[in-house]
Amino acid sequence: MVATYTHHFDTPLYKGNLTIHTGLYIDGKWVDPIEGGDLIDKYTTRCPAKHFANSSCNVANGKVITAVAGAGTKDIDAAVKAARKAYKTSWGLKVPGAERGKLLDKLADLIEKHQDQLAALEALNVGKHYHMARNMDIAFSVRTLRYYAGWSDKIQGKTIETNDKKLAYTRHEPWGVVGAIVPWNFPLMMAITKLGPALATGNVVVLKPSEVTPLTVLYLADLLSEAGFPPGVVNVVNGYGNTIGSAISAHPSIEKVAFTGSTLVGRKILKAASESNLKAVTLELGGKSPTIVFDDANLDQASCIAGSRVYVQEGIYDKFLEGFTQAAQGLKKEVGPFEEGVHYGPQVSRTHFDRVMGYISSGKSEGAKVHIGGEREGEQGYFIKPTVFVDAKPDMRIMQEEIFGPVCSIVKFKTEEEMTEWANNTTYGLAANVLTENIARGIRMANALEAGCISVNCASAPELGLPFGGYKQSGLGREMGEAALHTYTQLKAVHVNIGQVL
Template sequence: MATRTFTYDFSNEVSGFRKKSSFPSGLFINGEFVDSVDGKTFELINPTTEKSLGHITVASEKDIDIAVEAAQKAFDTTWGLHASGQERGKLLIRLAELIEENIDELAALESLDSGKALAFAKSWDVQEAANVLRYYGGWADKVHGKTVEVDEATLAYTRHEPIGVVGQITPWNFPIWLLSWKLGPALATGNTVVFKPSEWTPLTALRIASLIKEAGFPPGVVNIVPGLGNVAGAAISSHMGIEKVAFTGSTAVGRALMKAAASSNLKRVTLELGGKSPTLILDDCNLDHAAGWAAFGILANQGQVCSAGTRVYVQDSIYDKFMEKFIAVIKRVKVGDPFHPETFQGPQVSKIQFDRIMNYIDKGKKEGATCLLGGQQHGTEGYFIQPTIFTDVKPEMTIVKEEIFGPVGVVAKFSNDEELIKLANDTVYGLAAAVFSENISRALKLANALKAGTVWVNSYNTIRTNVPFGGYKQSGQGRELGEYALENYTEVKAVHVNLSGSPPI
């Protein structure tokens, strides 16, 4: 049993949850919280104050072995093909209900260790996590194969069967929401899970573990093992007992994970990776709407969004008018304590991330771009960065080509749609894009020409539970959300039944 707990008193925070939160912070394996084999821990730092929040247990390679063993036993005895779709769906929907019943606490925890604004943590992260789990709960008894007509002497049909034990690894930018993206389709289709949240933001995953137990999931169906990427993550990606791994994170780590998967048991892999997404502002757009959505596309979640629209291309004839409105919107953004009700942008998640973003800002200045707005630390305490906009950029500049993952955007001009398509597609990524135009024919023509997994027209980052999300090129492979995500977690078996009984010889 685990001896470590996480406790935090929210009484002094401006939040809907004004009491103490306390829950086990050990590894959640086989339905119980346990200490790690080697006893190692990781210190959590509050990104708002830079002060310690305490320590959580982190998994070693041996702990991953134990979790995989528990998951396999559950798959063989109580889950997999042993639990009906109706039973699996009922448990997923119950977990969604428990998340909603504890929404204030979960939102407060999400803001505490990630730094995101409380209002967004509640509505965009925790509530959407509940929505995703409820959605896949509805799918659990609707995953089935087909009867295939062959000839009168043969019956052929397909079965969509669970893969088995799957490993899932998520990053620190949307801890609870991405947890639901992974658990929902995996559990709905009958798989068991070894889930590794980021060691930087594990609090909501650990609290969810308690709710999973309360909901009544059989032991071993979900195992939650916070740990370092190069230890626990590496063990999951190369484990011979894991048949499929799903990863959200950087393209560099995704590439390494694919190598590990290939060199071990050739496990199936789905990847949702980085992006450098373009926002296209056309001369026939609604300028006020475009300016607001473009700012949101850059600054939402402190810019720590894989699909962030950090390359803004503005038609030259409206450039000055757009920039006036765009900068005015950004200057109104409230940066500060994530628990303050007016805050939109909180701190970056960690000192490492803060330093990385500031390094990119310095590179932009050194390479000759104009830092039109921001470019400095906000305040003197916490990992806050001013909303930052660069102009006078060139396609070869580092800040134009590489994912920054912070509140930093670049703005450039274009003259015609043909030029715009080339600029927008000039990237190794292909996760998302946006087009702003009141001419729907023109907007759709551009949307169809963009090499991106998601294209928004006259909005940005409006992700929907029942609509697939994923990328082209080095932004990943496979799709999350919607019916498409179910394909990642089933094997299709074809069964041929000879009705004639007569052999060919």
């Protein structure tokens, strides 16, 4: 019998019991790892004990709340076998797109029906605030599924004119088995971002959630079953990246991998893909996205659009820094993801806390000045005070590398040309924000910046119809929009002789 875990929520924002399976979901069934596997401890970093009946839950000291089963390579083989069987018999080109769309719509309905439970579980899972999980993560997941449900029966090729003795056309066909590896920061939303287009186009999926935040994807597995997806169409395998992620990347029967995470791991996946079966790879990797604030920007708007590199034109630099400082110092520390009126919380793990603090130390040692913050917040939990550096130079680590924590640098600039060179001076190219009331300048900057997503007078925010992905070492391929469908299909050309004499 596969183990389950029940959590009792007794909080100001959500009350109730939630039970999840903690095993592997393969071929439509919950199973234990074939060879025992790892037991992966799931920690909590934010939930104060007063709000939970389980004595194992304590935000402040990061105690274990439960353990989930960790797969081995034989479990990946079993998941791939189940997926291939489903692809050949009960999914893929055996199922019309309209039918695939109906199941995606039904899954969206189920997620919406259980949105409160999923939001509570995601708050526990990641530590993000309940309202953020419900209104952003869960809501976006529902919209994503409905968006791709609508595309399911519109995967179309073209008829191409050649000559009057030939019929020539193209088909977009699914790859087959797709390996999907998702990160810890948006566990459910990132899983759905991959499942939506993969399933709409007829692929089957072996899905690996982050070992740090597996809970909502495990809950999702039961909803997939309830929605009516045939066994093997989606398989969920928990496990560590260096074992299960590597096994997915190198498996000879997985035809495509979709990954969101660090550039370092992305390189490993790309290498494993090239050395195995040259599988297709989509990578959404790290970023060092600049926010560029010109003299004529709306300062109230600009202060709300943060980034790890904030460049401010010299005419408004002092005023911007003053307003930004007030905003950062006014943030209320999150004592729990189910409290009202909080703005920021701790890092997701001790490892990540140490990494972010390491970048702060690096900034100090390389000569940047800490304007505010720069140290731990409190004695318990993985809290870091919102940190602002000034006087940072372009070649410093805090200006070149992704920190992924509450740390930014505010830098003064003079000209548009100078700013463009600084903004493009990284190995990343995920996104950029430009703040200016001069729309001609905004468009010039959007064209000049080397990034996959540019926001003018707004912040980078996902829009389902628009593609998302990076330039340079921020990734390969695109997610979301129609563009994602192309990454989950391969193009076939068909030549039909209707009168040629050979």
